[in-house]
Amino acid sequence: MVEIEELRTGALLSGLTEEQLVRVACHASRLRLDEGQLLFSQGDPAERFYLVLKGQVRLFRLSPEGTEKVIEIVTPGQTFAEALMFLNAPRYPVCAAALCPTELIGIDARDFASMLRDSVDSCFVLLGNLSRRLRAMIGEIDNLALHTATSRVARYLLMKLPAGRRTLDLGMRKGVLASRLSVKPETFSRVEKKLIELGTIEVQGSQVTILDQTALEEIARLGHSQELTLMPCASAARPIREQ
């Protein structure tokens, strides 16, 4: 069965009392997905939300013609689809599938909502979460509408860079990351190459080392249509000018 210790790993749930957790645990079920296995599809009625314990879940949109776009990668400790619980006849707005063998806990939304009624504090935690996520989404839109592919990749690298370190792990297959950043795999590869040739980064599989963080930050700052040419044969450590 579901352990309340496991539930506590969820940021969203960690604020609940022992008693509440027990109650949640009663209406929760553990599940396990194989690599690539689909959890739910866009449009399915949403009766539960999920907490990831191990692995990674890919949330993505499907267009009618079948192209897909990764909206988010959910990692252990995070919950997803819990926002739907407050809509009347909720349906999942995305598809969810495991990126690798994954363990998660499914929590009954209806019951959870009714439990929330006794706990304004938890409501506030949730409100804070949603708020944060909303902010992130705005950033995402900004990213898509205002920045080039190169800039988006640079931003991602900087965001993922652990403070103080110069090296980071992409944490997923490059193709998946590409879709997360709304870029085709081919383009992602070319961007990576460009950054390498500029002397900004170094890549070893999924290990990326930032060689020139200032330059990378400059690239990340760039909006649309800012040229970023690789000058023919200059020594070119920092081809981008300070504005």
Next chain:
Amino acid sequence: MVEIEELRTGALLSGLTEEQLVRVACHASRLRLDEGQLLFSQGDPAERFYLVLKGQVRLFRLSPEGTEKVIEIVTPGQTFAEALMFLNAPRYPVCAAALCPTELIGIDARDFASMLRDSVDSCFVLLGNLSRRLRAMIGEIDNLALHTATSRVARYLLMKLPAGRRTLDLGMRKGVLASRLSVKPETFSRVEKKLIELGTIEVQGSQVTILDQTALEEIARLGHSQELTLMPCASAARPIREQ
């Protein structure tokens, strides 16, 4: 001063009790913006949120180079920036400016939050709101990443089309709408022209008449890279094939 009747026009606030509304009114202030006037900037500390009474407010992101992208147009009865109230040191993630002379009410976030503590119901209303907005944002991202400019315009038209009617008003300057849809004004104009030449719509200033809704729906469905050629001189009412 602020009338509680006015407060009631806000979907978010309409669920509150008389008593609560009175309290909100005490910490609220009315304000009035001229056309184009800035209400707050991206990055400003967020101490209050707003309810629009009359007019329109444009929420937009600014990139460092100065290009802007409209995230949302807020119309009377809607509140905005209320999600920030649950973050610890919140700052507005967007700029807000009036599109036309606008009246609104500013509500103290701190006080409102503490009032919410006595009203789980209101929390739920808010949660529902945020949830809905989150869903909308996902749709927006989907839109940007998976659809062409033409398809986005078509979607907007269909969305704004009052049920049963064949005509709608764009409701804002075309340039503003263009930015809302992440398209340059020039491109918007061309898309419009294309749709007219296809015989799908008719335009008279900001009045748009849908002549062939099925065709428009087909166009709206199209994702990226689906060609949509205007055939040279066919009579061409429906150049898009049923899949």
Next chain:
DNA sequence: AACGCCGTTTGACCTGAGTCAAGGTGGCCT
């Protein structure tokens, strides 16, 4: 009526990024 101001339209051109089609490269299985 002539003027200027804005928002929109049009045209010519350019470029970022997608598409299609080959090649690499590395892991995993007999």
Next chain:
DNA sequence: AGGCCACCTTGACTCAGGTCAAACGGCGTT
């Protein structure tokens, strides 16, 4: 080992949509 398969890379080409610049049109002002 060899071979298969999935992923990533590279190259050549195309195209949607952005850019720049010029013309158009409506409207309020003097």
